[in-house]
Amino acid sequence: MKDFIIVGQGLAGSILAWNLMQEGCSVLIIDHFDATTSSQVAAGVYLPITGRRIVRTWMADELIPCAEDFYSSLGKFFNTDFIHQLSVLEIPDSVKVYNEWQMRKSHADTGKYIARFHAPDSFSELNCPYGAVELKPSGYVDLKKLLAHLRSYFVQNGSLKDAVFDFKHLQVSDTIRYGDIESKNIIFCEGIAAQSNPYFRHLPFQPSKGEVLTIHSELLPQDYIINKSVFVLPIGNHYFKAGSTYEWKELNNIPTEAAREKLSRQLKELIRVPFEITGHLASVRPSVKARRPFAGMRSGIPNVGIFNGLGTKGVMLSPYLSRHFVNHLLKKEKLMPEIDIAQYDDLL
Structure with missing residues (x-):
């Protein structure tokens, strides 16, 4: 038994x-x-601050150390790497949002996760007129x-x-x-x-469909996860995952042209260098109300x-x-x- x-x-x-x-x-x-x-x-991304309200992720102080230790230990057991620790670059879309990030730096629950502020000219590959906010600890797991x-x-x-x-x-x-x-x-x-x-x-449950692109770009930085209206996650050899969408009605695993166009448009607004779409996947998340x-x-x-x-x-x-x-x-x-x-x- x-x-x-x-x-x-x-x-x-x-x-x-x-x-x-x-x-x-x-x-x-x-x-x-x-x-x-x-x-x-x-995509397997984890980060300590989330949402438009710029708040600490629920239980981030406990969850992130536990997760990083677990995936690192599991990688040692299998003699490989599952977890990749990368800073997140949050790209503010206005002066107001940038100022909110500056204010959050002084808050006890969020400030310790804000590593630094980057000037607008720090990343020529990105459209970031208000600069960028670097967060850590963060990264992704190759699920x-x-x-x-x-x-x-x-x-x-x-x-x-x-x-x-x-x-x-x-x-x-x-x-x-x-x-x-x-x-x-x-x-x-x-x-x-x-x-x-x-x-x-x-x-x-409140399931949501999400769609993710795989893109290739020789010129995008590979040492950050970039996040604005869309995230861009480096997965090696100049390939990146980019997403994601949220759909609550058409709950299936079929990629749609509408989502592809939306993500492509968001990427073009964020990225100043050429990229090629090489893959497109969809799935339904088991989210909860x-x-x-x-x-x-x-x-x-x-x-x-x-x-x-x-x-x-x-x-x-x-x-x-x-x-x-x-x-x-x-x-x-x-x-x-x-x-x-x-x-x-x-x-x-």
């Missing part, structure tokens, strides 16, 4: 499985590879590479079943049975598919749980919150009220 079945091998499921296995738990992941999931398509290494590891350890999960084969009682597999618990980490999950489909993830076991069914809804900040959230969830599962540590699905018992 397994200790845990985990449904889904995206970022949430992979890191949760890894942390459970590090605690000596027997785990079986059920997942059929799909190159268009949000974990596969996402495709990370998930591929973890998948190989899980397969080699007999911990992954490559299959589409089918609720017809699931039986829930004092134990979990899925076909001929028995387990003490099952935890769903299935991203957007949770909206069809009979146990959790009424949770307040309250902008906080879901974790916990279903009320009245203590062996059925969920870890989902990490949204656009999954790279930052996954290491810290998965460890927190593991401590809840194994050591009865109380879950943070912000993420505990007990707050949604009336919906479930």
Whole structure:
């Protein structure tokens, strides 16, 4: 009998499985590879300050050190690099916004993350008439590479079943049975598919479609992540990811010409050097209305749980919150009220 079945091998499921296995738990992941999931398509950026209001990202003081340590340690285990620490260049679009950044430098919660202010003529490749604001610690995680290494590891350890999960084969009682597999618990980490999950489909998800371009430019700087109305992320050899869009109605994985044109227009407004579009991907993020993830076991069914809804900040959230969830599962540590699905018992 397994200790845990985990449904889904995206970022949430992979890191949760890894942390459970590090605690000596027997785990079986059920997942059929799909190159268009949000974990596969996402740029994997993390940064400490976010939004037009220029506020510190929720729990940034705890999340970023944990994430950087986790991905660095995992890279050492696999003898490769998953995390790339790069400063973010925020490009103000007005004097008012630039002055707001200057004011935020003196605030205790944001000031320590503002490394320096760059003059307008610092980057000839960019259109930044009001200069640029450098943030750190920040960077990105190569999610495709990370998930591929973890998948190989899980397969080699007999911990992954490559299959589409089918609720017809699931039986829930004092134990979990899925076909001929028995387990003490099952935890769903299935991203957007949770909206069809009979146990959790009424949770307040607010999925959004995002589209990302891959571009090539010989002249763009490769030592910063650039962020204005669009982010530009260097991924090596003069290639960059650029995105992203938000769409709440047409929720599918099909790239659209409208998004391509919008991103291209935003890039041309930001970049002063030539670039070529070489790729275009789309996916649906499992975002949440309250902008906080879901974790916990279903009320009245203590062996059925969920870890989902990490949204656009999954790279930052996954290491810290998965460890927190593991401590809840194994050591009865109380879950943070912000993420505990007990707050949604009336919906479930």
